[in-house]
Amino acid sequence: MAKRCIGSLLVGLLVGLSTGIFLGWGPFPVEYRNSPLAALAPRYQEEYTLMVAEGYQVDRDIEAALERLRPLGKPNTIDYVIELTERYISQSNIPAIPVMVALVEALIGPENLPAIMQLYRPTPTPAPVPQG
Amino acid sequence: MTSSKHVRTSRGISWWALALGLALGLAAGLVYTWEIDPVIERNTAPWQLSAAAREDYVVAVALSYAQNQDILLAADRLRAVSPNRNIWEVVAEVACNRVKQGKTVTNSDIRVIRALEQLYRPQGGSGCADGLYPTPEPITIVPPTPTFPPTPTLTPPPSKTPTVPGPTPAGAVVVVPTSTPASGTFALARLQSFCDPERPGIIEVRVYDVRGNGVPGIPVTVTWSGNEADTFFTGLKPEREAGYADFSMEAGRSYTVTIPGLVSNAPTVEADSCQASVDDGVVTTVTSYYVNFQARSN
Numbered sequence: 001m002a003k004r005c006i007g008s009l010l011v012g013l014l015v016g017l018s019t020g021i022f023l024g025w026g027p028f029p030v031e032y033r034n035s036p037l038a039a040l041a042p043r044y045q046e047e048y049t050l051m052v053a054e055g056y057q058v059d060r061d062i063e064a065a066l067e068r069l070r071p072l073g074k075p076n077t078i079d080y081v082i083e084l085t086e087r088y089i090s091q092s093n094i095p096a097i098p099v100m101v102a103l104v105e106a107l108i109g110p111e112n113l114p115a116i117m118q119l120y121r122p123t124p125t126p127a128p129v130p131q132g
Numbered sequence: 133m134t135s136s137k138h139v140r141t142s143r144g145i146s147w148w149a150l151a152l153g154l155a156l157g158l159a160a161g162l163v164y165t166w167e168i169d170p171v172i173e174r175n176t177a178p179w180q181l182s183a184a185a186r187e188d189y190v191v192a193v194a195l196s197y198a199q200n201q202d203i204l205l206a207a208d209r210l211r212a213v214s215p216n217r218n219i220w221e222v223v224a225e226v227a228c229n230r231v232k233q234g235k236t237v238t239n240s241d242i243r244v245i246r247a248l249e250q251l252y253r254p255q256g257g258s259g260c261a262d263g264l265y266p267t268p269e270p271i272t273i274v275p276p277t278p279t280f281p282p283t284p285t286l287t288p289p290p291s292k293t294p295t296v297p298g299p300t301p302a303g304a305v306v307v308v309p310t311s312t313p314a315s316g317t318f319a320l321a322r323l324q325s326f327c328d329p330e331r332p333g334i335i336e337v338r339v340y341d342v343r344g345n346g347v348p349g350i351p352v353t354v355t356w357s358g359n360e361a362d363t364f365f366t367g368l369k370p371e372r373e374a375g376y377a378d379f380s381m382e383a384g385r386s387y388t389v390t391i392p393g394l395v396s397n398a399p400t401v402e403a404d405s406c407q408a409s410v411d412d413g414v415v416t417t418v419t420s421y422y423v424n425f426q427a428r429s430n
Contacts, residue, residue, distance in 0.1 A: 008146040012153020013160075020161015029171040034182045037189070041175040047209070048192055055195025058247065064240040071188060099199070 038073030045072055049084055050096050053103040062106040078107050082114070089116055178213040189213055190226045194247040206251060220257030223248055227261035232328075236265070236373060246344075263322035266344045266426055317394040322424035327406035333381040333418035335389055335401060338373060339366045342429040346375025350394075354379050356387045363392070383418045391425055399423060 024030075032039065040048065049069065056065040066077060074080040085100040101120040105113050113121065165171070178189050190213060197206040210219035227248035235241050245265045253262065318339065339350045348367020355361040366377040381387055381403035390398035406419045 004144060005146045005149040007144070008149035009153040012150040012155075013157040014153075016154040016157020016159070017161045018157070019154075020158040020163075021165055022161075023158075024162045024165020025171055030166050032176060032180050035176045035180050035185065036182060037185045039176040040181070041177065044176075044178055044212070048189060051192035051196035051209070054199040055192060055247075058195055058198045059240050059243045061238075061240040061243075064238075068188060068192060071185065 036073065037071040040072075046084060048072065049081065050100065053081075053096075053099040056103050056106065057099055060106075065103060066107070081107060085117065086114070089120065178209075179215055181213070186213055187226050187229065190223055191230075191244050191248070194223065194251045195244065197251050198243075198247040203255075218257070220252040220255040221259075223252040224257040224259030224261070227252070228259040231261045231264060234372070237371060260324070260326050260422075262324065263424060264338065264422060266321055266340060266424075317428060318391050318425040319428050320395065320397050320399055320423070321426040322422055323399045323401070324422045325401070325406075325419050326422065327408040327417060327419055329408050329410060329415050329417040331420050333383060333403045334420040335379040335381060335387065336420065336422050337366065337377045337379070337389060338422070338424045339375040339377075339391065340424065340426040342427045344426070346373045347427070348374050350375070350391055352377050352379075352389065353392050354387050354389050356381075356385050381418065389423050395425060 037045075037048065049072070052065050052068045055068070056062065069077045069081070072080070081100070082104055085097070085104050088096045088100055097120045101113070101117045104117060105121060110121070178186065181189060190210065193206050193209045193213075196209075197203065207219060210222065213219075214222045227245055230236070230241070230245060230248075236245060242265050245261055249261060249263075249265070252259070321340070335354065337352050339347045339352070341347050346366070348365075348370070350366045351363050352366060353361055353363045362379065364377050364379065366375045369376055369378070379387075379389075381401075383403050383405065386400055386402045388398050388400045401419075401421045401423070403418050405416050407414050407416050
């Protein structure tokens with residue numbers, strides 16, 4: 001009798017545990033509600049970065065822009081912005097490119113702007129006029 | 133044969149123990165997957181963010197809208213933050229919270245409040261930040277007309293006949309007109325009450341120039357009970373704002389706020405009681421007011 005109960009209990013435990021793990025990792029995972037910006041899905045992080053870049057066009061305050069990007073928790077915010085800008089260029093995301101390039105330019109300075117981004121600078125440096 | 137097998141199988145299972153095992157196993161599985169080793173958070177949507185992170189996101193949406201003026205895009209982005217609420221009220225709340233938290237120190241902070249307000253007010257949202265930081269009016273710059281230096285005139289040669297000194301003329305009195313600013317130079321731009329148990333009975337005065345910049349050093353006079361008055365100056369609390377000054381009221385009295393000689397429509401406010409919701413219920417406190425004056429643009 002006891003042997004029979006223990007056996008059934010063990011079988012039930014095994015089946016229940018497997019079902020619980022399947023449900024908890026599969027259809028009903030933990031739903032986070034108090035997440036930081038760093039936990040945003042990549043597409044929202046990119047959208048947020050673009051919005052910050054557009055905001056920089058409004059206030060021209062690079063410190064404030066950096067401050068807004070910091071909560072994304074990137075190891076190197078500037079590298080992240082450059083990488084995203086290069087990706088937008090490779091994807092020909094035309095509306096996003098000039099604002100992102102302007103943000104990169106403000107972050108690293110016009111002299112350090114990668115060559116590919118020079119093409120998209122909102123205010124290109126005038127070429128020197130040959131004398132004579 | 134078949135029936136004896138069937139009997140043996142049903143005798144080998146204790147249904148109660150099996151059900152108990154299932155329940156315990158299921159509970160243990162869920163505890164493990166929800167508490168001990170939950171799914172790593174990778175695909176969080178904006179609505180799942182914490183309040184602070186949501187505020188950052190809404191600010192970014194407002195700044196983006198200030199740049200691209202795409203209201204549909206802004207609305208889509210805001211719906212991702214708050215799918216079940218009026219999104220314009222959410223933006224108004226963010227602006228209000230930022231003002232209450234004193235995030236109005238830097239120029240960037242003020243631009244954020246303006247961007248938020250430009251987003252929610254035309255859509256019907258309203259909150260305690262309404263009109264606090266009016267958007268500067270566009271300024272038309274008229275290039276100055278160049279003035280040429282006066283043509284030098286030759287002094288007449290000295291005459292040979294001595295001139296008889298005449299009577300000394302009585303000193304002419306030159307009256308230099310003093311420019312007295314006309315009454316009505318500033319207009320009441322905002323008058324709004326608020327109920328905050330941490331700031332009971334306060335009149336928060338802000339004075340702006342035509343471009344929306346705070347103006348320090350402006351005398352503000354508050355009068356009450358007919359003949360009682362107090363004058364103080366804006367800009368003495370620069371950590372709040374350049375054109376800011378405040379005054380504490382006594383409960384139950386009426387106060388008139390004006391900039392002497394510069395405001396034609398001085399508002400009167402009443403320090404009556406109000407009820408504010410706090411964490412542990414409702415408290416009764418004294419109503420406070422935002423009173424903003426802005427310079428008229430001729």
